[in-house]
Amino acid sequence: MRCYKIWLYRYEKMGPIGLEAAGMVLLFVFVVGLMAGFVDAIAGGGGLIMLPGLLFTGLPVSSAIATNKLCGTFGSLTSSVKFAQAKQIDWRACALMGLPVALGAYWGSRSIDRLPSEWAEPVVIALIAAITLFVVFNPGFGTAKPVTNREPKTDLRKQVIWSLLTATAIGFHDGFFGPGTGIFLVFALISIWPLDFLRATGTAKVLNLVANAIALTTFALSGNIQYDKGLCGAAGVIIGSFIGATFATKKGTKLIKPLFIAVTTALVSKLLFDYATGR
Template sequence: MILFIIFGVGLVAGFVDAIAGGGGLIMLPGLLFSGLPVGSAIATNKLCGTFGALTSSLKFAQAKQIDWRACIVMGIPAVIGAYIGSSSIDKLPNDWAEPLVIALMVVITLFVVFNPGFGMKKSGEGEKMRSDHAASKNTTLKSATLKSTELSSNLSPNSSPNPSSNPSPNLSPKRWIFGIAAGGVIGFHDGFFGPGTGIFLVFSLLSLWSLDFLRGTGTTKVINLMTNVTALITFAAAGHIDYSKGIWGALGVGIGSLVGATCATRQGAKIIKPIFITVTIALIGKLALDYLNKQF
C-alpha cells in the first residue's frame, strides 16, 4: 500500500516540478511518511528528481524549448558548484543559508508579481503560432511579401521588424560572465542547502538571457538533470538510496513530469508563471516555518 502512495505522491510532485519546480516539497514528505530516515529520504528523493528531470528535459527538447548554450554556460559551473557545496556541508556553518534564501525568494516573488510582462514577451510559443497559421500565411504570401518589402524600406539599417523573434539571444561577454557566476553560485546552493534551486535558475535565465518562462523552465530542467546526476552518483556510492521505494517514486515522478511538461509546452508562459509564483510562495512559507521552529 505504501508503495502506491509513494507512486501517487510522485505523480503530483512530477507534474508540479515540470511546470514550475518545487517537486521536492511534495516528494520528500511522502518519502519521510513511508518511514525512511531523513538522510535516506533525501538521497531517494534525488533519484526521483533525476528521473523527473530526465523525462521533462526530453519533452522540452522535443518541443525545442531549451537554450542549449545557456545549459553549457550555466550548467557546467552549476555541476562544479554543486560538488563543492555538497563537500562543504560538514565544513561550513549553514545557519545563514535559510534566512538568506527566504529573503531572496521574497524579492523574486515580489519582482515577478509586480512586473506582469516579465517572462512573457519572448515566448517560444511563437514557433507554435507560426506553425498553426502556416496555411493561412501561404494563401496570402504574395500580399505579405509586398507589405514586408514596403516596411523594410522604411526601416533603418540597424533596426529589426521583430526584435523578439529570436528565442535565444546572442551571447555577449557580459552574459558569459554573469551566466557562469550564476551557475556556480546556484549550483553551490543546490549542493549545500538545496531548496529553491529551480526557482533561482529560472529567474536567472529570464533575467540574464531574456528567455520567457517556457524556454527558461525547459533550460532549467537540463541544468537540474546535470546537477542531480552528480549528486545521485555520490548518494549511490554511499549507499543512501532506498531503491525499493525510490523506483516507485521515480516512476510516478517520471510520468507526472511528462504530463506536466506536455501541459507546459502547450500552454506556455501563461500557465507556468502563476504556478511558479504559487510554488515560490509555498516554499517561502515552508522555509520560514522551519526556520522559526528552530529558533523557538
C-alpha cells in the same frame, strides 16, 4: 545481488502486517512523487514537496536528501525530453552553464556532511519569497522574446560572467540542499539571457538534470540512497513530470507565469509554517 538479499531479508522479517505498512509507505511516496513531478515540470520546486514527504516516512535528513536526488534526476530527464521535443530549450545557455552547474553540484554534495545545514532553509525561504515578489511586481518579466543579436561586447561579457557565477552557486545549492533549484534556475535564465518563462523552464530542466546526475553519483557512492522509496518516488515523479511538461508546452508562458507565482507563494507559505513550528 547482495542488496536484493538484504531487502528480501528485511521484508521477510516484517511479517504480513509489516509488509502491508511498508506497502502503504511506498504508495505514499509514489503519490507525493506524482505531485512533485507535476509541479516541478511547470514551475520548479518539486523537491520542496518530495523532500518533506521522504522525511515524513522516517528517513534521516542525509538519506532523504540523497533519495530525493534520485527522484529528481528521473523527473529532470523526463521533463528535458518533453521540452526538447517541443523545441523549448536554449542550448547556448546549457553549453555555457552546464559545467559550472556540475562543478557546483559536486562541491555541494561533498560538503553536505561538513557544513551546517541549519542556515540553508531560511536562506531558501528568503530567496524564493524575494523572487516571487519581484515577478509579481514586474509584469513584463519572463514575457519577452529571447534576444539573439547581442552586439555590445561588454553586455556579452557580463552575460557570460553572471551565467558562470549563478550557475556555480545554484549547482552548489542543488548538491548541498536541493529543493528550490528549478525556481532559481528559471529566474536566473530569464534575468541573464533573457528568455520567456516557457523556454527558461525547459532550459532549467536540462541544467537541473546535469546537477542532479552529478550529485546523485556522489550520493550513490556514499550509500545514503534508500532505493525502495527512491524508485517508488521516481516512478511517481516520471509520470507527474511527463504530464506537467506536456501541459506546460501546450499552454505556454501565459499560463506558466501565474502558475509559477502560485507555486512559489504556496511553497514559501509552507516553508515558513514548517520553520516557525519547528517541523
